[in-house]
Every structure is written in structure tokens, then in C-alpha cells.
Amino acid sequence: MPITWITADQKQRLLAAAGFILNVVTVATxxxxxxLYWKQPYHNSKLSGxxxxxxxxxxxxxxxxxxGMCC
Known part of the structure; x- marks a missing residue:
């Protein structure tokens, strides 16, 4: 059943809102x-103990x- 009662202006606003939501989700992601991508090694010494x-x-x-120790 096609939706014929939505005007062209309303369609444009719905598309703009959907684009905005998609943009927000993309930036948040x-x-x-x-x-996770820009990880830098923190404990990279080969020594232990x-x-x-x-x-x-x-x-x-x-x-x-x-x-916090004294020499």
C-alpha cells in the first residue's frame, strides 16, 4: 500500500532526518x-622480573x- 498522503516537503524532511541520524551513527562508531585502531605499545620491554x-x-x-620512594 503506497503512502500517498505524505507531501514532497515531508519526504524531503524525512530524508534529511534519516541522513542526519546516519551521520551521527557513523561519527559515533x-x-x-x-x-582500537591507534593502539600504541605500552609495556614493550623484552625483560621481565x-x-x-x-x-x-x-x-x-x-x-x-x-x-613514592626515598633514595
Whole structure:
């Protein structure tokens, strides 16, 4: 059953509203997915355990203050 009681102006407004909603959904999807795409390695040391702690202590002079420790 065709809808004949909708005017051309109403059709244009419905299409504009649908386009706006589609645009909002697209932008929201891009914003939600962007952290998944732009990941940067955080813990990228090949060392583990005591070797990793030793690297932190010797390689970063400010590590003591960052950890809240006294020299």
C-alpha cells in the first residue's frame, strides 16, 4: 500500500532526518573504534622480573619519586 498522503516537503524532511541520524551513527562508531585502531605499545620491554626492575631503576632516574620512594 503506497503512502500517498505524505507531501514532497515531508519526504524531503524525512530524508534529511534519516541522513542526519546516519551521520551521527557513523561519527559515533568512528569515535568508539578509534582507540582500537591507534593502539600504541605500552609495556614493550623484552625483560621481565628482576631484570625489568633493574632496567627501571638504572634507566630512569626519576623512578624513585614516581614510585613514592626515598633514595
Amino acid at each position: 568512528q569515535l568508539y573504534a578509534s582507540p 628482576a631484570e625489568w626492575v633493574d632496567e627501571l631503576i638504572k634507566g630512569y632516574p626519576r623512578i624513585w619519586s614516581e614510585l
